[in-house]
Amino acid sequence: MADSVAARLSASGTGNALELNGVSRLFGALAALSDVSMTVRPGERRAVLGSNGAGKTTLFNCITGDFLPSTGTIRLFGEDVTVFPAHERIRRGLRRTYQISLLFGGLSVLDNVYLASRGVSRGRFSLLRPRRDDALVHAAESLIEAVHLTDASHSPVSELSYGQQRQLEIALALAGAPRFILFDEPAAGLSPTERRDLIDILTNLPEHIGYIIIEHDMDVALRVAESVTMMHNGRIFKEGRPEEIEEDPEVQELYLGGGHG
Amino acid sequence: MAISDQSAPPSLAARPARSASQGVPGIYWALGVVLLFMPAFASDFVLFSIFGWAFILGMIALSLMFLAGYGGMVSLVQMTVAGVAGYMTAILGSSAIDTISVGWPWWLAVPAAIAIAVLFGTLSGALAVRTEGIYTIMITLAIATAFFYFARQNYTVFNGFSGFNQVLPPEFWGINWRNPTAFYYLSLGCAVLAYCLVLYVSRSPFGLALQGVRDNARRMSALGFNVTAHRIAAYAFASLIAAVAGVLLVWQTNSISPGAVSVGPAIDILIIAVVGGLAHPIGPFIGAIIFVLLRTFALDALVAIGLPGERFQLLIGLGFLVIVFWSPDGVLGLWKRWRSGSGRTDPLTGKAREPGDG
Numbered sequence: 001m002a003d004s005v006a007a008r009l010s011a012s013g014t015g016n017a018l019e020l021n022g023v024s025r026l027f028g029a030l031a032a033l034s035d036v037s038m039t040v041r042p043g044e045r046r047a048v049l050g051s052n053g054a055g056k057t058t059l060f061n062c063i064t065g066d067f068l069p070s071t072g073t074i075r076l077f078g079e080d081v082t083v084f085p086a087h088e089r090i091r092r093g094l095r096r097t098y099q100i101s102l103l104f105g106g107l108s109v110l111d112n113v114y115l116a117s118r119g120v121s122r123g124r125f126s127l128l129r130p131r132r133d134d135a136l137v138h139a140a141e142s143l144i145e146a147v148h149l150t151d152a153s154h155s156p157v158s159e160l161s162y163g164q165q166r167q168l169e170i171a172l173a174l175a176g177a178p179r180f181i182l183f184d185e186p187a188a189g190l191s192p193t194e195r196r197d198l199i200d201i202l203t204n205l206p207e208h209i210g211y212i213i214i215e216h217d218m219d220v221a222l223r224v225a226e227s228v229t230m231m232h233n234g235r236i237f238k239e240g241r242p243e244e245i246e247e248d249p250e251v252q253e254l255y256l257g258g259g260h261g
Numbered sequence: 262m263a264i265s266d267q268s269a270p271p272s273l274a275a276r277p278a279r280s281a282s283q284g285v286p287g288i289y290w291a292l293g294v295v296l297l298f299m300p301a302f303a304s305d306f307v308l309f310s311i312f313g314w315a316f317i318l319g320m321i322a323l324s325l326m327f328l329a330g331y332g333g334m335v336s337l338v339q340m341t342v343a344g345v346a347g348y349m350t351a352i353l354g355s356s357a358i359d360t361i362s363v364g365w366p367w368w369l370a371v372p373a374a375i376a377i378a379v380l381f382g383t384l385s386g387a388l389a390v391r392t393e394g395i396y397t398i399m400i401t402l403a404i405a406t407a408f409f410y411f412a413r414q415n416y417t418v419f420n421g422f423s424g425f426n427q428v429l430p431p432e433f434w435g436i437n438w439r440n441p442t443a444f445y446y447l448s449l450g451c452a453v454l455a456y457c458l459v460l461y462v463s464r465s466p467f468g469l470a471l472q473g474v475r476d477n478a479r480r481m482s483a484l485g486f487n488v489t490a491h492r493i494a495a496y497a498f499a500s501l502i503a504a505v506a507g508v509l510l511v512w513q514t515n516s517i518s519p520g521a522v523s524v525g526p527a528i529d530i531l532i533i534a535v536v537g538g539l540a541h542p543i544g545p546f547i548g549a550i551i552f553v554l555l556r557t558f559a560l561d562a563l564v565a566i567g568l569p570g571e572r573f574q575l576l577i578g579l580g581f582l583v584i585v586f587w588s589p590d591g592v593l594g595l596w597k598r599w600r601s602g603s604g605r606t607d608p609l610t611g612k613a614r615e616p617g618d619g
Contacts, residue, residue, distance in 0.1 A: 104476035119485030
């Protein structure tokens, strides 16, 4: 027992942003994830690539706690969060965006971002309306400006265009003081201009904020990531620097349709 | 304008604050004046049995509107929460059943009754929030039905079938609150307070988060909110409003019996809230006044056109059918469409104009 305590202490001392250890997730007989182990340093920016059904979004869902892994452990900044509910992980600095925007359609843009800031601060149950000089309202307004939605900030989210909703999705993930963000195909369906804006936002994030980005578009992925994890059939297939992965013959075969996904 | 706010919700308090007089639309001023001076021209019957009753039912339906409209949780237990408060007022206070009633003074019995009802409502909520949609309806209906049968069969505490009578409103500040005018103002005051409270809380962090839970519970937990705790807190808040209404209800009828908490009244609350409209806290009160008027005058109306009076339930049912058929979002929806259809639309977009510039 004594050495397991020591192991735990030393593990938390390594200070990795994210550590997955033998994480599997079964849906019935289907293994959406099998034995995935991955370590991400604080501030590291990593892309996860892979064909449809490779387990990328399942990986994100396990990390955020949308559902629990069948086996394995997940550590966030050294803390074992494997069985934590999603909101506890978020309060520890984790954020994520969704592939298909999950927004609050009945509320305005400002309300959406305000809720995101409120969710990771005190006073979630406050019955008092925020004052005009409320710090969280200001924080929300500057986030909205950062994603170019200021003109729409009082519009209901249900009236936004697709691209605007994607941008709002990013703003929600940047609210509060994020330490590590999971981006699930943030560029999907964006126009070339919006894509450039997205790359700017990602590359201009403060250095201490690390992220994992799922991205089908190699150009985007390789420009915003310093390391790449290639997934295939629920397993990690290759890890390495972007250039290595790009030139890897096995990856090329997989990605360019040589072997049927 | 408060009602049309639904199409373009004003965002937070961050907007330039409007002064109180600018923020309240004209129709509310007119309504306020009429309600305030009602006792000058209305009969005791209208004050006590029409408006008094409508304010009380409106408050109970308001507690449902808060849960369903902002939280997306349709609860059939709100009438039961009010009933628990009513029963506790009778049991802890005084009634004709002096073998059971404890006889506490009203200022002790009423807060205790409200506290017990809120606890009951919160526990019911804690059970119900683990389910979604139709299962929430079923589990709250089950709780309501269980309480009805329990109250009817238990004679030691709830006095079984006959319940409690002569539960009288107290006299304080030199006012006899049984007096129709006094009771009218008491129920009006409580209803206005509850209405304003819900309206205010809907824009607070708690209320906004509740609407977030309604729109997307999964995303709310991915923003750091404990969705279950938020839903249970919403039940506690709604129960407080229903409990106050329950105390007023037992004072208004001077009695409480299992019939008041049976499935019929529980469904009536749902009908009131849906017919009025779930989009805004004024809806339940509109629904309640329609319900009370139909309940009170449907029989006379039928007799007047030569039909047998015992079919009055049919007329009530038809009335609601017509409203819901024409406007799934209740009378509020009708009002909104009528407004947008009467030249208040923007000529370019065809949308209803922003509040304040029309």
